Structures are given as C-alpha cells and as structure tokens.
Amino acid sequence: xxxxxxxxxxxxxxxxxxxxxxxxxxxxxxxxxxxxxxxxxxxxxxxxxxxxxxxxxxxxxxxxxxxxxxxxxxxxxxxxxxxxxxxxxxxxxxxxxxxxxxxxxxxxxxxxxxxxxxxxxxxxxxxxxxxxxxxxxxxxxxxxxxxxxxxxxxxxxxxxxxxxxxxxxxxxxxxxxxxxxxxxxxxxxxxxxxxxxxxxxxxxxxxxxxxxxxxxxxxxxxxxxxxxxxxxxxxxxxxxxxxxxxxxxxxxxxxxxxxxxxxxxxxxxxxxxxxxxxxxxxxxxxxxxxxxxxxxxxxxxxxxxxxxxxxxxxxxxxxxxxxxxxxxxxxxxxxxxxxxxxxxxxxxxxxxxxxxxxxxxxxxxxxxxxxxxxxxxxxxxxxxxxxxxxxxxxxxxxxxxxxxxxxxxxxxxxxxxxxxxxxxxxxxxxxxxxxxxxxxxxxxxxxxxxxxxxxxxxxx
Ligand code: ADP
Numbered sequence: 304x305x306x307x308x309x310x311x312x313x314x315x316x317x318x319x320x321x322x323x324x325x326x327x328x329x330x331x332x333x334x335x336x337x338x339x340x341x342x343x344x345x346x347x348x349x350x351x352x353x354x355x356x357x358x359x360x361x362x363x364x365x366x367x368x369x370x371x372x373x374x375x376x377x378x379x380x381x382x383x384x385x386x387x388x389x390x391x392x393x394x395x396x397x398x399x400x401x402x403x404x405x406x407x408x409x410x411x412x413x414x415x416x417x418x419x420x421x422x423x424x425x426x427x428x429x430x431x432x433x434x435x436x437x438x439x440x441x442x443x444x445x446x447x448x449x450x451x452x453x454x455x456x457x458x459x460x461x462x463x464x465x466x467x468x469x470x471x472x473x474x475x476x477x478x479x480x481x482x483x484x485x486x487x488x489x490x491x492x493x494x495x496x497x498x499x500x501x502x503x504x505x506x507x508x509x510x511x512x513x514x515x516x517x518x519x520x521x522x523x524x525x526x527x528x529x530x531x532x533x534x535x536x537x538x539x540x541x542x543x544x545x546x547x548x549x550x551x552x553x554x555x556x557x558x559x560x561x562x563x564x565x566x567x568x569x570x571x572x573x574x575x576x577x578x579x580x581x582x583x584x585x586x587x588x589x590x591x592x593x594x595x596x597x598x599x600x601x602x603x604x605x606x607x608x609x610x611x612x613x614x615x616x617x618x619x620x621x622x623x624x625x626x627x628x629x630x631x632x633x634x635x636x637x638x639x640x641x642x643x644x645x646x647x648x649x650x651x652x653x654x655x656x657x658x659x660x661x662x663x664x665x666x667x668x669x670x671x672x673x674x675x676x677x678x679x680x681x682x683x684x685x686x687x688x689x690x691x692x693x694x695x696x697x698x699x700x701x702x703x704x705x706x707x708x709x710x711x712x713x714x715x716x717x718x719x720x721x722x723x724x725x726x727x728x729x730x731x732x733x734x735x736x737x738x739x740x741x742x743x744x745x746x747x748x749x750x751x752x753x754x755x756x757x758x759x760x761x762x763x
Contacts, residue, residue, distance in 0.1 A: 305329055305380045305404060305620050309373045310348065312384030313363060315672045315690055316596070317344035320382045323612040332376040334369060336362035338682040343674040350376055357684045363387045366394050373403055380404040380619060386686065389595040390417040390466075406619040408572045408594050416569050416592040420463045420501050426589040429568040431561045434580065434588040436503035447484050450502050452477065457505035460484050462491035462498075465591075468538030469494040473505050506588070508740040509580040511535065512547050513593075514562035515603045517614055518571040519624035526559045526566075527607050528633050530599055534728070536651050536744045541721065542728065543599040543639045545606035548699060548737030550581075558587050565589065574600065574615045598641070598691070601672060605637035605695035635668075635695040636702045640710065640725040642673065642690040644681050647724040654719040655683040664712035668695045668705050671713075681718065689720070699737065703729055 307330040310317045317333060321344060324331045333348035338357040345351045352372040355362035362368070364387055373381060381398055383389040383406070395410035407413070416422045420440050426433050435454050440463050441447040451458045451474065460483055462470030470491035472483035484500070492498035511532045518524035531547035532540045550558075562577040569592075576593040600611045609626070618624060645651045661677035673690025675681065681689060694709055696702040707729040713722055728734050731747065 305616065307332055307349075307376065307378045308380045308382050308406070308616070309334060309369070309376065309378035309403075310344070310382050310384065311363065311369050311388055312382070312386070313339050313342060313344060313685065314674045314688070315344075316384040316598075317342075318347060318674045319612055319672055320384065321348050323610065323616055324382075327613060327616055329380075329616065332372070332378045334363075334372050336684075338680075338684065341679065343676065352376055357682060359387065359684065366391075366397055370397060370401055370403070373401070378403065380406055380616075382406040382615070383595065385593075385595050385597060386467075390593075392417065404619050406573065406615055408575065409570075412569050412571060413594050416575075416594045418463050419461065419465055419591050420499070422592050423501075423589070425568055426565060429564050431565050431589050432587060434503040434506060434590060437501045440499040440501050441484075444481055444484050447500075447502055448477065448480055451480050454502065454504050457507075459503050459505040460487040460500050461503060462487065462495060462500055464491065464495035464497040464499065466495075468535075470500070471538055503590075506580050506582050508742045509533075509582050510547070510549060510740055511540075511578065512550065512558065512581050512587070513576045513578040513597075514559055515600065515611070516562060516566045516571060516575045516577065517611070517618070517624055517626065518566055518573065518575070519618050520572050520621065521623060522567075522570070523624050524563055524566045524571060525624065525626050525628045525631060526562050527603050527609060527611075527631055529555065529558065530602055531739070532599060533739045533741050534734075534743050535741050536647075538741075540599060541641055541643075541744065542725065543602050544699075544702075545602040545637050546633050554581075554585055554587070561587070561589070565592070573618055574611050598688070599639055601670065601691060601693045602637040602639045605670065605693055606633050606635050607631060608634050635697060636699045637693060637695040638699075638702045638706050639691055639693045640706065641688050641721060642692055642713070642715070642725075643687045643721045644689050644718050645687050645721055646719040647721055651721075653683070653687040655681040655687070656718045657681075658715055658717050660714060660716035662712070662714040663690075664692070664709035666709070668702075669709045670694070675715075689715075692725075700735075703735060 309332045331348040333351040334354045354368040388394045392410040392414040395405040398405035472487040474480040474483040515527040534542040581587045663671045670693040694705040
C-alpha cells in the first residue's frame, strides 16, 4: 500500500497530484526549487523539501536529489507528472533500485515508447499505420535526402527524442532539405542532448487526435475516447476538446482499436496517450506515444467522468482497473484553454512577472487547475503555462458559450496571457464549425475576429 507520494514536479500538475493523493488517503511530499517556495503545490502538500536552485537542471531534473528527498521524507512512491523526469527510463530504473514505486509504466516501456523511432517500429510491427518515413534514425544528410526523395516533398525532419514541438523542421524541396536537416539535428542536440533525427512525410493540414489509455499490471487495458488537440501554436497545443467533432463513429472505432492494440503491444501500465494525425481523407497515422499523464488529461476526465490521476495512483498501488470498456462512454463535451503567460501578438513570447490581481472563474461546469494566485511571481525558468481552464456541457455549442463566459470572468493582471486570444477563438465562426486543423492558429491571425464582450468588472 502506498503511504506517501513524492511529487517530482511543480505547478498545476503537482497540485493536481496532491489533490488526488489526499482523496485517496495518501500523504504527499512536494519538492521545489528555491524560486517555487510560494507555489500552491508546496503550500498544499503535507510536507515539502527544497531540492536546489531555480534552473531545472539543478533541481527538478536532479535525480539524486529527488531520490534523497524521497529517502529523507520516507516516501514510498514518486509521481513524475509530465515533462521533467516523466519519460526518463533511467530515473524509473533508479526508483525501482531504491524500492520506490515509480508511478507510470515500466522503464522498458518508457525506453521503447519514449523514443519516437522505436515507437514507430512497435506500431509498424503491430500493423498500426504510421506516417510514411524512415524506419530508423537517419545517420547523415545523404541518407536523409535519399529517403526524402523517395517519400516525396514536403517532408518533416523530427527529433527521435522530441517533445514540446522542438527539433522539427519542414523541407519543401531537395534544395531546402540539407539546411533543414542540419538545423533539426542541432536543435535536437541542444534540446535533448541527442541529435538523432528521422524523416516523415509532412501531412498537410491534419487533425491531431489522441486516445487516452489506462492499463493495470494484470494486462487489462481500456481506452477513454479521444481528444482533438489540433488547435496548436508552434506545434504545441493551446485548446483541446473531447470528443473530436469531426470523427465519425466508424473512424473512432478503428482508431481506438489501433490505440488499444499498441498499448497491449508494449504491455502498458498506467495512464498513457497514443497520438495520431488524421488527413483530410480520413487516413490516420500514429505519430507518438506519451507514456505519462498529459496536460490535457482534464478534458477526458470531464467528458468521461473518470478521475485519471486517481487511477494512476490506484494502478501503481497494485489495484485492478475495474473500468470495463462497455461501460465507458462519453457523457459531456469538454474544452480546455491553456492559460499561458505569453504575448500571443508577439509570436507567443513568454511574459513572466508578478500577478497583481487574480480572480478565477467558477460556476456550473467550470474547472480551473492552477497553482497561481494574486501576488504570485511567475518565475522565468519554466514552461509558460500557468493554468488550465476547463469547461464541460451537454453540447459543444453550450461548452463554447460556457468557455467564453468563463474567460470573460478570468482576471489576471500584471502580465500578458493567452486569455484574450482564447476569447476571440471562442467567437470565431471557423472554430465553431468544429473543423479545426493544425493550421488553424496560423490562418486565424490572417483574419480578424473582434471580441463582442468585455471582461467582467470586479472590485479591486
Ligand atoms: P512533440 O513530441 O514535439 O509534441 P509530435 O510528434 O507529437 O511532437 O508532433 C507535434 C505536432 O507537430 C503535431 O501535432 C502536428 O501538428 C505536427 N506534426 C508532427 N508530425 C507531423 C507530420 N508528419 N505532418 C504534419 N504535421 C506534423
């Protein structure tokens, strides 16, 4: 039985895990960097230990300090959240060696599915369609060019260890290929300390559709439907929805079958996501697996009525996953807006700083997952996401109205955020049709959508 969970993360996901642990009667131990002392996750955990200076490399990525904190605080499990050490197979192994339960899949599964090239190979062996491309990492430019010419342009060069949209370059011709190839290698080396890249056909204006999976250690695996995460900026998601409006039942059934097949092929334990691209003809292609909880897990929770983080903890605790596929059904439409400290008018440049006034929305069908509050200083060292606003309703139309209403209530002063952009998107007729592809944000800035409502006034 897990008694105490160390949460090897920060921000809203650390808070999310604290809350789930508390409801299950598990104690929590937060770890934090010197600049995160005032974060809500530190204040709400049962105990907290400082693990080093602000840069993640000296704190949240320092495996020895985190394991020492677990020993010092007598934690018997570690929840890695997302990012940082969540998909680091060596860390999962180190936890095993210290007799601490790593809350996630086995290190073998992480090793296989965390590397995009290896994950593609698993998919190919399982007969799940992948984007046409190289079967292995590309050793040099000459080899890459040969493959790109065979696939046909445009192609996308991607980092094998990729994540967060980094290390991806599109080449539209043989001439452009060499330059983009070298840039992708350099970006991959810099971001992941691993310059390995591979090449795929670039799918024009696809939908990004992903399936949520839960599996227990006894081999029982279910899917919890899909999320549409096509609305992205810089290859990173901004607004997510469940279910995906444009999927018909036949395609949904085919894709969910492929997702479960892949999760079975890697003996998946815990919560995970299989990501696919879908082209305009309804062809779908596996692109990668996220062997961890994701930022946007919340829309699945709200649409399906299932607490995914609690299931992660219960599965890690050795419990049987009692959800049966036939009883899992989509109950509501859910939308999430990522609230980022960014200036969307200046190419989404991060805008850390002090929040001098904070007022979060509420009411029926509204959920806010955030670690910030009035007076909070957003440090410049980490991801710019400072919260998530999630709404659910009986229909997509009602969910959009609710989101728009909640965004109008959401007040964050002192910094720039993505709230104004999200408000405009909620009013955009093109978004409202539901046929959003990964090109949406790019084209959005070429059109103008004037907001027709004001932020609610509150007493200051
Ligand atoms: P990361 O792990 O960095 O998030 P992904 O492989 O998940 O990278 O891809 C992120 C996004 O990049 C996708 O949602 C999509 O918008 C775009 N993308 C990735 N591969 C392709 C492709 N082959 N064709 C078109 N777009 C792609």
